[in-house]
Amino acid sequence: MVSKAGDLAAGSILPIHPTCRTCDHKKCRAFHGNASTNLNVLKCPKGLNCFAHKDDKETVVFIGLGDPSRVDLPRSFSRHREYVVAPDIVRQWILRTTHAIDHAHLVMTEDTERAIQGLHNIQPAVNMVLRAAERPINMHAGSTFEQRLDASTQAERDLYYAANLLTWMIDIQHDLVRPETILHGERSSTPIYEMVDRFVRSFRLLAGPHKRIRLEGQSYRRPRCFDSVATLLFIILHNAIKYSIENQEIVIRVNDPGNYVEVSIESYGPAIRKEELDLVFTAGARGRHAREFTTEGSGRGLYVAHMIAQKHGTYIECTPPHHTVDYDGIPCGTNTFAVRLY
Numbered sequence: 001m002v003s004k005a006g007d008l009a010a011g012s013i014l015p016i017h018p019t020c021r022t023c024d025h026k027k028c029r030a031f032h033g034n035a036s037t038n039l040n041v042l043k044c045p046k047g048l049n050c051f052a053h054k055d056d057k058e059t060v061v062f063i064g065l066g067d068p069s070r071v072d073l074p075r076s077f078s079r080h081r082e083y084v085v086a087p088d089i090v091r092q093w094i095l096r097t098t099h100a101i102d103h104a105h106l107v108m109t110e111d112t113e114r115a116i117q118g119l120h121n122i123q124p125a126v127n128m129v130l131r132a133a134e135r136p137i138n139m140h141a142g143s144t145f146e147q148r149l150d151a152s153t154q155a156e157r158d159l160y161y162a163a164n165l166l167t168w169m170i171d172i173q174h175d176l177v178r179p180e181t182i183l184h185g186e187r188s189s190t191p192i193y194e195m196v197d198r199f200v201r202s203f204r205l206l207a208g209p210h211k212r213i214r215l216e217g218q219s220y221r222r223p224r225c226f227d228s229v230a231t232l233l234f235i236i237l238h239n240a241i242k243y244s245i246e247n248q249e250i251v252i253r254v255n256d257p258g259n260y261v262e263v264s265i266e267s268y269g270p271a272i273r274k275e276e277l278d279l280v281f282t283a284g285a286r287g288r289h290a291r292e293f294t295t296e297g298s299g300r301g302l303y304v305a306h307m308i309a310q311k312h313g314t315y316i317e318c319t320p321p322h323h324t325v326d327y328d329g330i331p332c333g334t335n336t337f338a339v340r341l342y
Contacts, residue, residue, distance in 0.1 A: 122170070123170060126166050126167055126170055127167075129163045129166055130163045130164065130166070130167055132163070133156075133159045133160045133162070133163035133164075134160065134163075136152065136156045136159075137149050137152045137156055137157075137160055140152050157201075158205055161198075161201045161202040161205060162202065162205050164198070164202055165202040165203070165205065165206060168199075168202070168230070168234055171230075171231065172231055172234055172235065172238075175228070175231045175304055176298070176300050176301065176304055182226075182228040182231060182304065182307065182308055182311070185226045185227050185228070186226070187224040187225060187226055188224060188225070188227075189222040189223075189224055190222055190223060190224070190225040190229060190341075191222050192219060192221070192222070192223065192225075192229075192233075192254060192261045192263065192341060193217075193218070193219040193220075193254045193261075195229075195230060195233065196215065196233060196237075196252060196254050196263060197215060199233060199234060199237055200213055200215045200237075200252060203237055203238070203241060206241065207241050207250070210246040210247055211241060211244060211246060211247075211248070211250060212248075212249045212250065213241075213249075213250045213252065214249055214250070214251050214252070215252050215253075215254070216251060216252070216253045216254075217253045217254045217255040218254070218255065218256070219254045219255060219256050219261050220256065221256045221260070221261050223260065223261055223341040223342055225312060225341055226308075226311060226312065228308045228311065229308065229312065229341065231304065231305070231308060232305045232308040232309060232312075232316075232339065233263060233339075235301045235302065235304060235305040236263075236265050236302075236305060236316070236337045236339070237252065237265060238301070239301055239302065239337075240265045240266075240267035240269075240335075240337070241267075242294065242296060242297065243267065243269040243270055243290055243293060243294070243335075244267040244268055244269040245268060245269055245327055245332060248267070248268035248269075249268075250265065250266065250267045251265070251266045251267075252264070252265050252266075253265075253266075259342065260340045260341055260342045261340070261341045262338060262339070262340050262341075263338065263339055263341070264336060264337070264338035264339075265336070265337050265338070266334055266335070266336045267334070267335055268332060268333065268334050268335075269290075269293065269332055269335060270287065270289035270290045270292065270293040270330050270331070270332055271289050271320060271321045271324045271331045271332055271333045271335065272287050272289070272290075272318060272320045272321075272335050273287065273288065273289070273320060274320055276288070276320075277318050277320065280302050280318065281302050281303055281305075281306040281316070281318075282299075282303060283299065283300060283303040284298070284299040284300065284303075285299045285303075286299045289330050289331055289332075292329075292330050293330055302316075309339055312341060312342075313342070314339060314340050314341065314342065315339070316337055316338070316339050317336075317337070317338045317339070318335070318336070318337055319335070319336040319337075319338070320333070320335060321333020321334050321335060322334075
């Protein structure tokens with residue numbers, strides 16, 4: 001959240017809490033924090049608070065329950081059970097955290113260490129979003145979280161998947177800032193279909209009503225992959241959403257055609273030219289029509305995905321459109337990215 005003058009109580013350094021207007025009267029302005037970390041937490045006798053991270057250009061504020069500077073969030077929540085966080089407040093967290101991630105991504109190309117610090121500072125608030133989204137689900141009947149998730153309402157599930165999307169976005173940003181960290185770890189049996197299914201459920205919220213996402217196929221294999229395979233699949237799917245035109249379907253297929261799992265993603269957007277098939281996997285590079293379509297993107301996503309594929313002993317296959325149609329002067333067609341996991 002970018003603080004504006006109209007958002008601030010008179011004489012206050014933090015925005016007014018949307019569910020508690022007592023800050024208008026300055027009755028709960030007791031702060032603690034280390035000035036050198038640019039951290040401030042507004043303590044409230046009702047258990048509410050505001051968590052603010054400041055940098056040179058803006059203030060990102062997360063509003064919620066408990067103390068986000070602490071790791072023991074479940075106990076923090078249980079101490080204030082009577083103050084349940086409303087879904088609209090959590091949605092505000094999600095929107096503001098997304099803004100913070102976008103800002104950190106822009107800063108990343110200018111100052112890597114500053115970007116890492118920015119991501120580190122908002123991690124507690126992202127954890128709070130996830131805990132708040134899990135809370136109403138855990139109130140349903142069921143012996144496992146998946147059973148309780150199935151028993152929850154559509155709105156509760158949407159909120160949970162959106163919160164998960166935030167945590168994944170934070171992890172991806174860390175990988176984009178320091179791609180060398182993805183080359184470590186051990187292989188383990190990985191349910192690729194279930195992973196893709198969770199991504200699709202979350203990305204449907206991000207894509208909005210004008211971009212449809214369809215998951216096809218079946219897969220029962222569990223190839224031995226590194227944890228970074230999630231980053232690889234996330235990047236390809238996110239690119240398909242970002243570089244696709246509205247009212248066109250994005251199709252994800254997961255199948256077991258042989259002794260491997262194949263994941264392919266088709267999207268209709270700015271055409272990748274044949275001479276760019278290797279270029280798009282180069283650090284800092286984007287296709288010509290992709291640059292014309294949107295200014296978003298650093299050209300690092302597919303580069304990192306390519307590194308992860310190599311780490312797994314495989315590669316990402318890119319198939320350009322066979323035919324194109326001009327949309328606002330930009331040649332568009334069906335681009336396909338596919339990867340095999342053994």
